[in-house]
Amino acid sequence: MDQNQPANKPLAGEDAVVPFAVEALDARGRAVALGPVLNSILQRHDYPAPVNKLLAQAITLTALLGSTLKFEGRLTLQTQTDGPVSMLVVDFNAPDGLRATAKFDTQAVEAMAAQDDFRPEFLLGRGHMAFTIDQGRHMSRYQGIVVLDGISLEEAAHDYFMRSEQIPTRVRLAVGEMLTREEDGTNTHQWRAGGIMAQFLPHSTERMRQPDIHPGDAPEGTDPHEIEEDDAWVEARALVDTVQDVELTDPGLPVEQLLFRLFHERGVKAYEPHVMQDRCTCSEYKIRSMLKGLSEQDRAEMLDEGKISVNCDFCGETYSLDAEDVFRA
Known part of the structure; x- marks a missing residue:
């Protein structure tokens, strides 16, 4: 220090x-x-x-x-x-x-x-x-x-x-x-x-110069770019x-x-x-916003099932929501 x-x-x-x-x-x-x-x-x-x-x-x-x-x-x-x-x-x-x-x-x-x-x-x-x-x-x-x-x-x-x-x-x-x-x-x-x-x-940015990355298709025998x-x-x-x-x-x-x-x-x-x-950033508000962006067909299927269960892959929190409540206009 x-x-x-x-x-x-x-x-x-x-x-x-x-x-x-x-x-x-x-x-x-x-x-x-x-x-x-x-x-x-x-x-x-x-x-x-x-x-x-x-x-x-x-x-x-x-x-x-x-x-x-x-x-x-x-x-x-x-x-x-x-x-x-x-x-x-x-x-x-x-x-x-x-x-x-x-x-x-x-x-x-x-x-x-x-x-x-x-x-x-x-x-x-x-x-x-x-x-x-x-x-x-x-x-x-x-x-x-x-x-x-x-x-x-x-x-x-x-x-x-x-x-x-x-x-x-x-x-x-x-x-x-x-x-x-x-x-x-x-x-x-x-x-x-x-x-x-x-x-x-x-x-000085000049001191930061690095060798060019090899393009992969240079002619055979081409010397690699080198910088001290x-x-x-x-x-x-x-x-x-x-x-x-x-x-x-x-x-x-x-x-x-x-x-x-x-x-x-x-x-x-x-x-x-x-x-x-x-710290996870998931929330019921974000889940609801995501669900409202689904297609009409997906919404219809969820409405038929009645309940929606969404699990966060990061923190494991499970959100159980009522489909009719979520998609209510």
Whole structure:
């Protein structure tokens, strides 16, 4: 932490994103540690452990990216693939709300997870990951798409920033399971996740130049485009790459101490944390509005059945409504 900051400044603790800056390296970023909020989301769904681990990575990445929003909007990470986990959806609703859900084939997940060389990203298969920023009804939406073909969510994030933002970026994500033995002899299972994202943001944009992406159809023998990277970014990225998974998931290592461990020789400033919450945005009002947008045929079928039951995939809340009341003019 910055030497000028008060020594008694409280640490961010769990479930918080901490922005930071390493001015000597023209680097800025964010680090996050997730505990109770992550457990609340995952335990509600009771997914298989491999799905939980993959979804936890997606939640961590979304927290890092979503906490950068400067407006009352929403950032959504969504994957659609042909793998055992066909879909992940994580919403960050500014300023602090997280919610998540997944769709998967249980038997295919178990079969793949039993393989000796299994890694969570194998569950995704081939498809794409989209980052969507919704700034409200009066603003246009922005969407960036990354092709998924056996790459990890870390690698997909790097690809996104290279193609969509042209900002040199390094991301590290880690998820861990913890078993705690209680006094009565029972074991309590907890999930923890952590992540760090660093970006190179010098005053001169010329220093941020990156090699052109290979077009895939260049004539045989064409030399790849190469640009010598800035020394400051090489150092910052190398330092982030030294982070171990256990450091990101260790409940005894606060985010600020991890940042100091990484960048103390260059000096690092940690700013006010953004506290995360497990918060769904579903409501009866939104359900009613959605139902009123259905076709006349769908409305007629629901009126015949009398009752409408809608379940939220994110929080599990079930809304039981009277069809005639919903569609009454």
